[in-house]
Amino acid sequence: MADGEDIQPLICDNGTGMVKMTKLAIIPFTIVLETIFLNKKFSQTIKASLMVLLLGVGIASVTDLQLNLLRSIMAMLTIAATCVGQILTNQIQRRLKVSSTQLLYQSSPYQSAVLLVTGPFVDKLLTKRDVFAFSYTTQVVAFILLSCSIAVCVNFSTFLVIGTTSPVTYQVLGHVKTCLVLSFGYIILKDPFSARNVVGILIAIFGMGLYSYYSVVESRKKTEAASSLPVAAQVILN
Template structure:
C-alpha cells in the first residue's frame, strides 16, 4: 500500500514538473515571438501579464462555479500583500523572459500552510486581484519603460492569436508553478528554473537564430552539472535516511518503564532514567 502511494506521489511530482517545464518554456517562446521586433513588437509586458491573470481568474471562477474546486477563506489583506509580491516577481519574469524568485516561492508556500489551502484554490483567489491591478497600472508602467502607448499598437489577427496562446500557456504555467511549490523545496524549484533556462537558450537558438556564445554554452554545461550533482545528493540523502531506522517512541517508553520496574524489584533507589536523578 505504501509503495503504491509512493509511486502515485512520484507520478504526480513528475506530472507537475513536466507541465511546469513545457508550459513555461512554451510561454517564453510565444512571448519572444509576440514581443520581439522581428515578431509582432508587442512590447507591453506588464499589460500582457494582466491578460495572463485575467484568463487565469476566468478559469478559476468557472472551476468554482462548477464545483470542481472549493473556496477557502483567506483574509483580504493577505491576498493584497501576496498580490504585490507576486506582481513584482511575475512582471520581472516577463521583462527578463526568465527569472525565478525565491521570495515569491516562500510567500506562496507560507500562505498554503497557514490557511491549509490548495495551490489552485489560492491561485483562483489571487488571480482576480492581480489581473485588476496589472490591467489598471500596467499600461502606465509599460509607457514609462518603453515610451509607447498600448492604444497606439496596431493589433493584427496573428498578434491576437499569439496573445491568446500566451494567455493559455500562462494558465498552465501558473497552475503548475503553484503545484511545484507545494511539492518541491526552494532549492529544487531553483534547479528546475535552471533546466528551463537551458531549454530556452537551446530553443531560442533553434527557432529564433539567437546567438549561442561560448559563455552561454559554458553556463549551460555548469547548470547541467549542477542539476546532476544536486540529483545525486538528494538521492544519497534519501538512501541514508532509509538506512537509519530510529526506535519508535512507543518502544523507548516501554524500555524506560521496564527499567523502572526492575529497579523497584531490586530495592535500589528509584532513579529518573531520563534525568539521572534519584527520586524519593
C-alpha cells in the first residue's frame, strides 16, 4: 500500500518503464482527487515544482516503456488504490486524531485478511503458478519472514510520514529514493550511467528543493495566519 510497490510486480515483466510511469502518475492523480473531493488548494508554485520534479525523475528513470491492455489496467488500478489509500491514511489520522501506530494496528488485520484471500488467486491468474504448490524450505520461510518484517517497517514509516505531512510529500520522498537508488547503483554497483541519468537527477533534485522551499513558506504563512486570528477577532468584537 505504501507507494504502489506491493502491486507493481503485476505490471512489470521484462521492463520497468511502466512501473516508473505509474509511480510518476500518482502525484498528479493525488492532487486531482484531493482538489475534487477534499477541496484542497495547491498553489501554482507547488504545482510547478512538482512538475519539475516529475520531469527530472522521468528523464532519469523511464527508458523501456511498453504498453499493453493488461499492464494499462493494472497500472490504473495501482494508481487508484495507492492514491485513495494514502489520502484516507492522512484523513483518518487527522480527523480521528490517532497516531500512525494506532491506525496501523487497527487496519493491518483487515489488510492481511484481504491479501490472504485474494493474493493466491490473483497471483495464479497472472503468473500461472500456485503458491500452495511451491516447496517451502527453511531458507525460503526465513526470507519470507524477513520480508514481512521489512514490510511492517515500511507500512509504519508510511503511516507516520503521511499522517505528519501529506500524501504528495510522501510521494516526493519516494522519488528521492528513486534518485538515491540510481546514484548508489552507479557509485557502488557500477551500473551503466548516461548523461541523461545525470541531467534527470539534477532536474529532480532542483524540483525537490523548490517543493521543499515553497512548502515551508506556505506552511509558515498558514501558521502566522492562524496565530493572528484571535487578535483579529478581538478587534472586531471591540
